[in-house]
Amino acid sequence: MKNKILVTGGAGFVGSHLCERLLKEGNEVIAVDNFFTGSKDNVLHLLDNPYFELVRHDITMPFFAEIDQIYNLACPASPVHYQYNAIKTVKTSVMGAINMLGLAKRKNATILQASTSEVYGDPKIHPQPESYWGHVNPIGIRSCYDEGKRVAETLFVNYHTQNNVKIKIIRIFNTYGPRMHPNDGRVVSNFIMQALRNKDITVYGEGNQTRSFQYVDDLVEGMIRMVNNTDDSFTGPVNIGNLGEFTILQLAEKIIELTNSKSKIVYQPLPQDDPMQRQPDISLAKEKLNWTPKVPLNEGLIKTIAYFKSLI
Ligand code: NAD
Ligand code: UDP
Numbered sequence: 001m002k003n004k005i006l007v008t009g010g011a012g013f014v015g016s017h018l019c020e021r022l023l024k025e026g027n028e029v030i031a032v033d034n035f036f037t038g039s040k041d042n043v044l045h046l047l048d049n050p051y052f053e054l055v056r057h058d059i060t061m062p063f064f065a066e067i068d069q070i071y072n073l074a075c076p077a078s079p080v081h082y083q084y085n086a087i088k089t090v091k092t093s094v095m096g097a098i099n100m101l102g103l104a105k106r107k108n109a110t111i112l113q114a115s116t117s118e119v120y121g122d123p124k125i126h127p128q129p130e131s132y133w134g135h136v137n138p139i140g141i142r143s144c145y146d147e148g149k150r151v152a153e154t155l156f157v158n159y160h161t162q163n164n165v166k167i168k169i170i171r172i173f174n175t176y177g178p179r180m181h182p183n184d185g186r187v188v189s190n191f192i193m194q195a196l197r198n199k200d201i202t203v204y205g206e207g208n209q210t211r212s213f214q215y216v217d218d219l220v221e222g223m224i225r226m227v228n229n230t231d232d233s234f235t236g237p238v239n240i241g242n243l244g245e246f247t248i249l250q251l252a253e254k255i256i257e258l259t260n261s262k263s264k265i266v267y268q269p270l271p272q273d274d275p276m277q278r279q280p281d282i283s284l285a286k287e288k289l290n291w292t293p294k295v296p297l298n299e300g301l302i303k304t305i306a307y308f309k310s311l312i
Pocket of ligand 2: 078079174185186187188190191202203204205209211248270271274275
């Protein structure tokens with residue numbers, strides 16, 4: 001057995017792929033999840049594995065287990081879900097980080113924080129390097145998520161400097177793939193579900209805002225490389241994302257084409273504080289982790305479309 005690993009948010013979209021991969025590599029995995037946005041269905045295929053444990057637990061409460069590594073992913077990630085109960089979102093990021101860092105400290109475990117490109121807010125520097133401090137509205141509708149994740153980074157860094165906890169922070173850019181929640185309101189899942197049902201594709205604003213979309217397998221590879229990087233002084237943050245930058249309109253057109261859909265594009269108001277552009281600078285991940293994303297958008301979308309088709 002290689003490592004005993006705790007994955008918080010293990011029944012979520014990214015968490016379920018991570019658990020699968022960690023088990024494949026011979027590790028013992030404990031997934032904790034409160035099933036707010038995740039579900040047992042995402043890890044149903046892992047439940048027969050004797051080295052996998054699924055625990056219903058909310059990380060705003062302390063959790064104790066004998067573990068060597070922690071991947072802290074628990075937190076709703078789609079704007080619709082994280083805004084549903086903004087206070088709870090802050091509690092999950094902040095109290096969750098304190099609880100998991102406490103556990104890492106007691107167990108001398110390496111702990112990874114799933115931070116986000118949202119710490120850059122609506123960025124004024126493009127593409128975004130890790131050195132950019134960001135442009136975040138602290139009282140806007142996205143702040144429960146953005147500021148929660150920023151405080152979590154602060155906590156991680158201070159547990160490292162004050163208590164020598166082995167921390168690894170990654171900043172994840174928009175990630176998509178099978179097992180995204182079909183109703184979570186994120187752009188890839190929305191557009192694919194709308195296209196498969198020949199319903200209107202809802203582009204917010206004029207659709208000229210950009211995002212850089214990363215396939216989930218590339219993210220999981222980056223996470224694992226980061227945690228297993230043996231230089232304890234290399235804590236990150238490190239951007240993990242795909243360089244391919246597309247406007248939301250381009251994404252809509254691509255999905256219509258790949259699904260052969262009869263859907264029409266309709267325009268709806270742009271939500272408050274919606275970032276206009278986003279693209280990672282991934283030089284640090286290349287240099288320190290020898291990591292680059294491998295899956296182009298078309299290829300990843302085809303796999304994701306197949307998944308959503310299977311749900312309908
Ligand atoms: P997700 O919503 O599918 O997964 C989050 C999981 O955390 C869910 O299973 C949910 O039930 C669980 N959870 C939420 N609050 C919890 C709590 N208090 N206690 C225990 N479990 C809780 O989202 P995802 O896309 O898989 O995101 C995983 C992580 O990656 C999140 O921390 C997110 O902020 C981060 N991230 C994701 C993206 C992306 O594009 N997918 C981008 C940047 C950062
Ligand atoms: N978006 C859109 N239509 C939708 C859902 C999202 O045009 O049905 C836009 C949204 O306004 C944003 C981009 O797509 O500009 C990405 O949104 P998502 O919620 O996926 O992620 P985030 O804004 O957190 O990057």
